Amino acid sequence: MNLPPLVQAFVLHFGEMGSRWGINRTVGQVYALLYVSPQPLCADEIVEALGISRSNVSMSLRELQAWKLVLLKHVPNDRRDFFTTPDDxxxxxxxxxxxxxxxxxxxxxxxxxxxxxxxxxxxxxxxxxxxxxxxxxxxxxxxxxxxxxxxLETARLATLLALGAKVTKLLETKDKIVSLGRSKRSRQGAEP
Amino acid sequence: MNLPPLVQAFVLHFGEMGSRWGINRTVGQVYALLYVSPQPLCADEIVEALGISRSNVSMSLRELQAWKLVLLKHVPNDRRDFFTTPDDxxxxxxxxxxxxxxxxxxxxxxxxxxxxxxxxxxxxxxxxxxxxxxxxxxxxxxxxxxxxxxxLETARLATLLALGAKVTKLLETKDKIVSLGRSKRSRQGAEP
DNA sequence: CAGTTATTTCAGAAATTTCTGAAATTTACA
DNA sequence: TGTAAATTTCAGAAATTTCTGAAATAACTG
Missing domain, CATH: 1.10.287 (Helix Hairpins)
Known part of the structure; x- marks a missing residue:
């Protein structure tokens, strides 16, 4: 494996974690590498960086694409496939x-x-x-x-996360809000 | 494997799912079996039900106990260890x-x-x-x-889930409520 | 205490997963 | 087209994980 130390630490950790998730080590490493890479990489660059076989890279990329965690990119005037992770x-x-x-x-x-x-x-x-x-x-x-x-769009999702448990406290004291909220949709009773 | 068909289907599915989660098949099966069992089971009953070795059961139970997903129970006048899952x-x-x-x-x-x-x-x-x-x-x-x-206690957690995305909608139109909620920055903040 | 039962440990067998190199296939472009 | 580069496939090798039986240990009982 031939990587800047700081990147290597990240890649190795992701490999370990991968195994715990039913994802295999190599797949985890490939993902991590692409995630931190400043530009898309082609398969041979991954081979080089991780020191694994070309065929293994091919299979790992296919797996990651199936998960939609890695995207194929094309670089003009280059026949090879390049790969990135979505950046958001x-x-x-x-x-x-x-x-x-x-x-x-x-x-x-x-x-x-x-x-x-x-x-x-x-x-x-x-x-x-x-x-x-x-x-x-x-x-x-x-x-x-x-x-x-x-x-939810990201901003709203972040708001919801930031609010956390406080939501229920609010509801308790202000249950008119509950009924307001419920007017749109009716799921499980949200009554104190 | 020697189980009522309906239980067997559940146990087998959990075994499969276990593999996807880095948990191994047997551990998943043992968990599933205990989960649906009307009373605590001892190791030999698990051996019998799943058709696996005694030592495998022992290791699987140890793993599940480490995860706190299975509890040791004692039955009066019986030296053996019995096991259950928490029921909530x-x-x-x-x-x-x-x-x-x-x-x-x-x-x-x-x-x-x-x-x-x-x-x-x-x-x-x-x-x-x-x-x-x-x-x-x-x-x-x-x-x-x-x-x-x-x-959060279960009831409140359920409320929060039931509310879902509606929370952010509420906040948007009624942001004075946000500031009210935010006044107690940390969790547990009891509200007037 | 001796004997019995219950449980754990662990070395190696069995099964499964991962990885590779070689061959086959696909793709691009001359 | 033909050809060379890029990629995929896949059989089997290598590595890892899981599982077992036998032996060790621990816990109870009379």
Whole structure:
């Protein structure tokens, strides 16, 4: 690996973290490298920087593109493919959330729903279904929130984050606001 | 594997999902089994239900206990250890969030901070640092929000979720409320 | 205490994942 | 077109992770 020390530290850390996330080490490193690179890189530059095989780079890039975390760029008068990461970190966060939801949360919800449709054949199954219903309910609440919030522009999202828990305090004392808020949409009772 | 079909479907799905999360298949299955079980199970019951070795069960349980996702229980007049999952799904969510933060987010923040302290030795390093600073800022905003929100009791947390994006809409039109909320900068601020 | 049961540890086997080099395919342009 | 550069594919090698059985340890019981 042939990188400025400071970049190397970052790339190595991302590699480690990658493994914890089911993403593999190399994929994590490639992403990290592109993320901090001042300009798009071509595959051979990645090979050079990380000291891994050309074919491994090809597969890692394909994976990252599937996640929409890395974009193909073309440089004029150069046949090679170049790659970058989107540069708005908030956008990156959105993409990550969306893709993880698609791959992990949605399939889980659909398995749960499927199971919950079935007729329990024993007390054990009845209890299991009740537990799964709790889990299903929780995930549904979370994804409803997510679906609602993901459409906010960055500035508003930042505002919402900054506000944090204070929101509920406000609501408690000022519940006319609640009813005002509820006029638009009706989800779970927000009453104290 | 020797389980009611409906439970088996759930256990298998959790096993699959486990792999995607860096958690291994067996650990996921053990968790799922305990989650839906009407009463605590001992290690041999898990061996029996999942058809895996006793030693594998022992290691999986140890892992789950380290994550605080599984608790040791004792049944009167029985020397064996029994295991359950906490039954409040919201509590489970909190635990999961807390542990993942501890293992993944905190170390990343500290690596980033460390790197950002250093003097860049080139233009490439300078740019890399700027990118890392953006990432650091984003993570910090998210963790601040999380630290704020995690202390809410379940009912309030549910309220906040139900409200979703509507919060920011409210703020826009009624920004005197913002300043009211902001008067107690830190969390927990009890309001008149 | 001796005997019994329960649990953990750990070396190596088995399974899975990752990575590579060579070959095949695609692409661009002369 | 033909050809050379760029990229992808893929079979198997290498590395890593997971799992097991046997042995060690610990915990209880009579």
């Amino acid at each position: 970190v908030w956008q990156i966060l959105r993409t990550l959330a969306e893709e993880r939801k698609k791959r992990e949360v949605d399939p889980t919800l659909s398995v749960l729903r499927e199971i919950l449709m079935q007729q329990p054949a024993s007390e054990a199954e009845r209890h299991a279904q009740a537990r799964m219903a709790e889990m299903h309910g929780l995930i549904e609440q979370l994804t409803n929130w997510y679906d609602d919030v993901k459409q | 799904v919201w509590q489970i969510l909190r635990t999961l969030a807390e542990e993942r933060k501890k293992r993944e987010v905190d170390p990343t923040l500290s690596v980033l901070r460390e790197i950002l302290m250093q003097q860049p030795a080139s233009e490439a390093e300078r740019h890399a640092q700027a990118r890392m600073a953006e990432m650091h800022g984003l993570i910090e905003q998210l963790t601040n929000w999380y630290d704020d929100v995690k202390q």
